[in-house]
Amino acid sequence: MQREEIIDAYREYIACLNAQDWSNLQRHVADNVEYNGRTIGFDGYRDMLVEDFRAIPDLSFNIAFLVCDPPMIASRLSFDCTPMGQLFGMPVNKKRVRFAENVFYEFRNGRIRIVWSVIDKASVAAQISNYAGQYGL
Template sequence: MIKSELSNIYRDYIACLNRQDWPSLARFVHEDVKHNGEQLGVSGYRRMLERDFAEIPDLSFNVELLVSDPPYIASRLCFNCTPKGKFLGLGVYGRKVSFVENVFYEFRDEKIVQVWSVIDKAAIEAQLPPPGAPSHA
């Protein structure tokens, strides 16, 4: 597969997520998909994403940087969203936060088979009041 083809598949996958088009997810995600080493399968991957959107109703995946080196994609995703409650163990509770996710994908048969994701939790922490400070959400 050439770089531009893989990039186009990835961008279509991101559009699928942003539409929350869960019936189409299997078009992009391999039945044996793993996320950070955990075997999820398509149904587990879908449940993870549905939970993310339930907890963060204004969630939107925005590609800031994309590098294609088939069968791999590296992407820096930007988020500006409002988690309803705790997020990554942090008491966000309806505050708008901005952060990035650096994520690597491995593709097999034009589908995502492996995902390695790191979210910049420190960026979120820096936007929240220090522990013990009065809350003004």
């Protein structure tokens, strides 16, 4: 795939996630997808995303910036959301949090085959600590 094709495919993938269009996700993600060094397969990847939306009903993937060097694409995703209970093992409990994810993808045969994700969990922890301090929790 050429650079512009990968960028377009990635933007379509993000739109698919935000629409929670699970029936079309396989158009974007390979059957044997790897996530952070582990082969979880398409079903595992889809289940992970479905669970993310269950835990965070107002979840929205927002591209802050994008860099593409085929077959790789890198994105900084920004999130501004209200998780229902825990997020990354921290008690968020319906408090609004903002954080970012730096994620790298490798495309093969037109679909995402490998994903490396690093989420700014320290930012979430700082916000929770801030809430606790403000409200004496």
